Amino acid sequence: MSGSLPEHDSSETLVLPDGRKLGYSQFGSLTGKPVVFVHGHPGSRLEGAHLHELGLRLGARIIATDRPGVGLSSPHPNRTILDFPKDLERLTDHLKLEKYGILGVSGGGPYALACAYALPKKKLRCMSIVCGLGPVSEIGMRGATVMHQVGFKMYPYTPAFVNRWYWRSQTGGSLDWSEEKRLEHHLNNYPKPKTVADEKNFEVMTDKTNARLFLRSVQATFAQGFDPTLQDGKLLSKPLGFRIEDIRADLPVRLWYGNLDVNVPLHHGETIAKRLGDQATLTVLDEPHASIFFKWREQFLQDLHDRSRHHIGQGAALWKLKVWRHRAISQARAQQLCPLVPPLHCGLAPALYASKATSATLQRISRSAKCWSASVLSVRQGNGDFCARPFWPVGPIRPKYAIAVVRAAEYIPKVPACSLQHGRYPPFASPFLPAMRKEVFVTILFAFAVSILLFPFLVTSPVSYLKSFTKRQSYIFIFGDSYTTSAWDPYNPQLQPSELDPLGSGNATITTSAGKGLTNWVGKLVLDHLPLPNTAFAYNYATGAATVNCDRYDFVKNVSDFRGQTEEFKDIATRPAFKASEGVAVVFFGINDLFAHTMVTAQSHNDTIIVETMDDYWTQMENLYDAGLRNFVILLAQPLERIPKIALWPDRVYVDSLAANRAEWSRQLLQRIDVFRAAHDHVAIGAVDLVPVFDNILDNSEPYAVPDNMCAAPDGISCLWSDTIHAGQVLHDAIAASVAAELSRIGFV
Known part of the structure; x- marks a missing residue:
């Protein structure tokens, strides 16, 4: 039931013609027949890891991609569902795939259908969709949980902060937890089963390997924040942008759905099958949503793998059914086929919607042999249309209906017993209200x-x-160095923060030390982690290479240090008028001071210089207080001994000295915070210790799909570091989350 954990991560990125990056991973046999995996919602390329062991055994090469803004893929603000096949075609060209199949799961269903509509015939040979969404805007979510019905109905109107609040409240959205803590919480808090469907889902979702891989995928989903998931949900709730009926008729499509599924109801599969016509074969299993994927993955992957190799024809031939498609069928032969449609107690659960030709043949069989069956879950009329409501035979099959259940023991070796009672409508077939x-x-x-x-x-x-x-205006005044700066110009009147542009960037692409074209912890704090982002404005005075007092070090002259940044803030022309309760100063210095201090003191520990620098630091804090600020958050130094440039430094004496100075720096900051708080009335001040924040991620880097915790990449996504000194997106998001938590603790938000 459970899969295996891949021994290595094969995640890569492809640079697309418009400069965006497309993240993808490969699982299974890298020399096998290619199957492109389209992940669910929410989800990421790491969902493909669930098929890794099967891929190795079956000789299937699983290629899984991230959708825009997810995992390693760059955001694509104005994308549509039909943009997905364009990106996928470039990836398949890059990988030199001549023929391949596509497997779309859950929320990946519409994207898989878009590929069937848009990708070239010569390469895309077959497709399977497992409990995939259909055209939600047209058919709704009847039969799903109320949460899913309301969720998809409200997606187009959901504000970003509500989406962030929801996902942060989920186990998968707890990005600051270690993998083991997240796994333990998931296993201990997964809802106890109340129904048969719940028991089936509980069984597969509390399997440790399944749960670990699932949580890793969700972790990658939110690597760039929660907004891409909202964008994806809105797209799934809108019209597809194409007609399913216009998908090329020669592409065989296998549909796998569950009659106990309350995430993606069965009528989504029925709708897709009806619109595709003869080219589609629908298999209905007595399973809920998660159970279908985990319990039947070997069957649907084997089927897709076989079809991608042989590309066998449509209709009954796809299923290798023992049905003869002759115009005339003998009575004797019909009698031989009668056992293929046994009564309910024989335990056949799947309902296979046959093609028109197969339906006609089975219809003739039923006429001549008068086979009895009570195991038909749903049927199709001889003209290919679905019945208005499922026919539940209580005697001989009526001639005007086609038998939809046939023995598929050759193809599906283990079929669970049907639990439905004779004479009752299946749960999924309840009439409309x-x-x-x-x-x-x-x-x-x-x-x-x-x-x-x-x-x-x-x-x-x-x-x-x-x-x-x-509606409350909040002003966040930020002071710091290259970890913090966004190159904002406080003297440019055209670049002042506003509700539409809370960072004052002019809505242009921002390049920070956290990755080219990506924001750092400041942007993530304002845009992702504060409850009301449109009323929080960031005035970021930080500059690269800044120290507290650059006069103490020869090599960092002509840089706006903490003193200079404070002077810019005090210039009334560069900041808004604010009430004391509306403003907060967030200060993050230390890395440049500690580098310089350690070198100046000949790699030895010297508390005197740190004390002098602390005097400079708190002189500026007094200046900020005098300017009207009463709320403060201080970021203690990050663990400098763990950044790649220092961690790999050959001189361990220097590394140890730097670590000792960093610890002393943070100790004195905490001491001064207590003094400052005691000396001033009505002050709210807190501190963020970044050592455990960094350690938690660096010690548990596996969920982030990076080669190791020391690698660096300019994109800030494919590694934890953007260069050998500066943190990438994952670490900056963790910093932002910690600052947001401290702002809440001191009562500012």
Whole structure:
């Protein structure tokens, strides 16, 4: 049931013609027949790891990609679903794939259909969709949980901060946890089963290997923040941009769905099958959403792998059914085929929707042999259309219907027993609510949506909850060095922060030390981690190579240090008027001072210079207080001994000295914070210790799909470091989350 953990990560990126990067990983046999895996929602390329062991055994090469903004892939702000096959075609060309199949799972269903619509015939030979979403905007989510129904209905109107709040409240969104803590929380808190479907999902989702791989994939999903997931959800809720009926008719499509699935209801598969017509074969299993993927993955991967090799024809031939498609069929032969459609107690659960030709043949069989069957879950009429409601035979098969259940023992060796009672409609086939009850149903959904919005009121004080809806201007004044700067010009009146541009970037591409074209912890703090991002404005006075007092070191002259940045802040022309409760100073210095200090003191520990620098530091803090600020957050020095340039330094005496100076620096900062707090009334001040923040990620780097915790890459994504000194996106996001938590602790947000 569980898969295996890949021994190595093969994640790579492909630079696309527009400069974006497409992240992808390869699993299974790297010399096998290629199958492109399209991940779910939310999800990432690492979902493909669930098929790694099977790929090795079956000789299948699993190629899994990240959608834009997810994992290693660059964001693509105005993309559509039809942009996905364009990116995929460039990847398959890059990998020199001549023929391949596509496997789309769950939220990857619409993207797989887009590939079937847009990719060239000569390369894409076959496709399978496993419990994949259909055209949600047209057919809705009838049969899904209320949460899924409301979620997809509300996706187009969901503000970013609500999306972030939701995902941060989930186990997978707890990005500051270690992998083991996340796994333990998942296993201990997965909902206890109440139904048969719950038991099936519980079995596969509490398997340690399955859970570990699942959580790694979710971790990669949010590597660049939570907004790409919202963008993906909005796209899945909109019209596809193409007609499923226009997909080329010669592409065989296998559809696998569950009659117990309340994430993606069965009618999505039925709709896709009906619109595709003869080229589609729908398999309905007695399984819920997660259980289908984990319990049946060998069957659907084997099927897709076989079809990608042989590309056998449509209809019954696809299933290797023992059905003769002759115009005339003898009575004797028909009698021989009768056992292929046994009664319910024989335990056949799958309902295979056959093609028109196969339906006609089976229809003739039923006429002549009058086979009995009570195991038909759903049927298709002889003209290829689905029945308005499932036919549940209680005697001989009626001639106007085609038998939809046939023995597939050759193909599916283990078929679970059917648990449905004779004479009852299957759960997924319940009729629509009567028209007169539609208004009541809509009212219930609306009430549920309102209850979600009011939920925080139940767990927080009324004042705090109502305060969260009050439009409040928050001004974050930031001082620091290259870890912090965004090259903002405080004297440019055209680049002042606003609701539409809280970073004052002019909405242009920002290049920071965290990665080319990507924001650092400041941007992530304002855009991703504060509850009301559109009312929090960042005034970032930080400059690269800055120290607290550059006069103490010869090699960092002509740089705006903490003193210079404070002077810029005090210039009333470069900052807004603010109330004391609306402003906060966030200060992050140390790396350049400690580098310089360690070299100046001949690689020896010297508390005197640190004390003098601390005097300079807190002189500027007093200046900020005099300018009206009453809220402060101090970032202690990051573990300098763990950054690649220092960690790999051959002189261990220097490294040890730097580590000792860093610890002393942080100790004195904490000491001065207590003194500052005691000396001033109405001051809220806190500190963020970055050592455990960095250690947690560097000691548990596996979920981030990086070669190791020392590698550096300019994109800031494919490694934990953007260069040998500066942190990449993952570490900056963790810094932002820690600062946001401290701002909340001191009562600023």
